[in-house]
Amino acid sequence: MAESESENRPQQQQQQPASESLPTASQAQTPGPRASRLIQVFDQALARTLRANSYSNFASCFPTPARHVPASLESVWRQLNAKLEESARAEFEEIIAEREAVQHLNELDRLVAEARARREKESENGNGTQSVNPPHTLGADELYNAHLTPYLQEAQSTLNKTLESTHAQNTELAQTVQAQRLEIEKLLSHLETVVTDIDGAASAATQFSKEHHIRQDAVQMDEEVNTQPSV
Template sequence: MESDQQQEQAATAAPQSTATSQQSPAQPEPTSNSTGATQQTEPASAGSSTQAQRPATAPASPPLPTRHTPQAPGPRAARFQKVLDDSLKHTLGKVTWDNFASCYPTIADRAPATLKAAQRQMVDRLTMLCKKEFDSILTSRNVVNKLNELEGLVSEAELRRDEAGLPDQNNIPTPYVHLSSVATGCYTNPKNRPHLLPASDILAAHLQPHLVASQSQLNARLQTTQSHNARLWADIQQQRAELSSLTGLLEKLVKDLEEAGGMLDDAGVQTEIAKETREVESEMMMDTS
């Protein structure tokens, strides 16, 4: 009985050992870490390696809905178009019959009907070309849609302001204050908030840095001009002194000449010189005869 049981156990153990020997090449060998514990690494299949190579990305969120913008011109776009039309009409209104006839007086006298027709055709042609150019610019720059978007933003801001109501006077937020507003004295009083100041003060606050730079440049130029004028004034003073000295010298010479002439008159030298001159002339006349 014991021999029969041992044969049955050997028969059952043989296929198990064969199966383990066939599976052993596919199984990895156990590895030991630094602590001495045995770890068995599992083989990575082809599918798992491919999944490891692909990065795990989160699904993209759906895009936000775009703001609806009406295609028809709103109040601002209509006003802008009206301003363009009025400007064009005012400009071409200068091409009147009187102005046109003054440029061509001869044709206006001989063929006024032809000149009037040319004037109307010119005005109509310029109107058509200008409107066409305006329309192309409005289309290329997308002016109507942008003005409509501005209209929507303004209405939305007004709606939010009405929904929020008036803020508490004790908890008014302090807005950003530019240094130029402090320099111009626009923010000396804490009650003078920049958003409550008039437009002139805000404009002066923004122009203050540019005005300061321009004033420094002008001061430098003024100092240069003043120094140049000082040098010129010194030269003028020196020339005036030289001129006065020369004038005094000339007056002295004239005085000396007058005194010398008076002395000659007193001594009768002029009479003797005149007598000698007449004698010489008479002798020359006798010699020539």
């Protein structure tokens, strides 16, 4: 127990400078409204996390030590929570320092205050001109449409050009198909004429062949008659 207390003292001594490192990270600046709110949200989230890791929940995971050595188990639980809180705060403060979150949030506070002051001054000294809505006052839908409209217009223009080109190509293809269809009809008509001529030639050849065979038969019969001896 004495060793655990001696180990906890350096941790507590190291924890105190770490908690004070936020204001001293920049000697000329202290956390403004937004930075303070960020730290407050972190503290609340860490507190809820530590409350969720209560001793009853921790002891329910180790029922045997909870019955026999509850004091030792409670000491382990306290050391675990202290270590968890210390490491979480150290990591959070390291991120705050690396990202210069306090300086940036304070700069944002300053810019917002200056913009609000300018708007109030312009409102007091207004000359009747129509006011323009500042970007930070626009809603999510308006900002979304404002960012998306240029891309949609460009996409629409590209799509229109593509459609026009496709329509021209389709027209050209239709004309080509029509010309090929007419050519095919002409070829079919010519082919029908050729087929008719061939059929006529075939019929004439068949008729000639039949007449030729008849003539040959007649000549052969005459020859046979002439070759027979007279009675």
